[in-house]
Amino acid sequence: MAVESTWLEPQARAGQPTLMAGVVDIVVASYQGQHYIRQQLTSIQQNIGYLTLVNKVYIVDDGSTDETELQVKALAANDDKLIWVAAEQANLGPAGNFQRGMRLTTAPLIMLCDQDDVWFEDKIVLSVQEMQPFIDDQCPVLAFADLHVVDHDLTLLCDSYFTHKKITKSWHQQFGHLLQQNTVSGCTTIFNRALLNLALPIPEQAYMHDWWLALVAKSCGELRFIDRPLLAYRQHASNTIGAKSRSLWQRIQQRRGFVQSVQSVILQAKAFQSFYLDYPYGRLSGEALELLELVANLESLTLIQRLSVLYQGKITRSHRIARSALLWAVLCKIPYRSK
Incomplete structure (x- = not known):
């Protein structure tokens, strides 16, 4: 069509x-x-x-x-x-x-x-x-x-x-x-x-x-x-969004990649936190600022603390498959390295 x-x-x-x-x-x-x-x-x-x-x-x-x-x-x-x-x-x-x-x-x-x-x-x-x-x-x-x-x-x-x-x-x-x-x-x-x-x-x-x-x-x-x-x-070979059918190995690799993507989200949150603190007219609520602080420092939390914020829904994704991948990332020790 x-x-x-x-x-x-x-x-x-x-x-x-x-x-x-x-x-x-x-x-x-x-x-x-x-x-x-x-x-x-x-x-x-x-x-x-x-x-x-x-x-x-x-x-x-x-x-x-x-x-x-x-x-x-x-x-x-x-x-x-x-x-x-x-x-x-x-x-x-x-x-x-x-x-x-x-x-x-x-x-x-x-x-x-x-x-x-x-x-x-x-x-x-x-x-x-x-x-x-x-x-x-x-x-x-x-x-x-x-x-x-x-x-x-x-x-x-x-x-x-x-x-x-x-x-x-x-x-x-x-x-x-x-x-x-x-x-x-x-x-x-x-x-x-x-x-x-x-x-x-x-x-x-x-x-x-x-x-x-x-x-x-x-x-x-x-x-x-x-x-x-x-x-x-x-959507073509070098430009795709969404999911396609994958082999077991590809699914494993995808989960590994998801851990890396969570790390990238943390890095971005750190950069955004620095940006926002320098801007005097921000509109974020206290709750939103607390969540920004949480995401920016996610790699420093203990496993129990990570599981707690995941259970509370503070750390989340839109779909159950993505949430299961997020659990995988939380169970792993999310690596952190500065750029």
């Missing part, structure tokens, strides 16, 4: 106020993207409001050696909004590459984009409408949306990221939940310059750029959810 766009009803469009021209910059992180990047950029160009709402689209490369550059420049020859940004230092990784691109932006709003997805035609206009009250706001705000999960040829696999990941759509509403498990997909986000200025530089210890941006928005401003899919997330 091919993925189709979700259209705005005509009366909904007519009822919306006029949107500011050139209000949003889009940052596309590219690396070896020759197979899909042309289709992705074309889907952006075909979006409702692209000609008026979009200021620039920065395609920020991380050292591609395939035909990514040729394909981008072929499209850019007829569209001066498309800006190719060659790698200054290869292999920064997604977080480093996106951060480099975000620093280039000048528009009031910023959207992030993966190289291999397909945007639905109303993604830009719906995202900008959601953020319109916060365009020039000093309050840091980020909005994110749902997505369709598709295979390499855009056949629909699941009509919701949250169903695919077995996670509730309300998970982000509690800071303690978001601190331990991210549900904000960077490719669905739009945020204002107040958030960008506050969140950068993203520390090396951050698990991923989108998670860090979400934590900053949730704790210092506002994190908003657009409850509809706005893009097709392409």
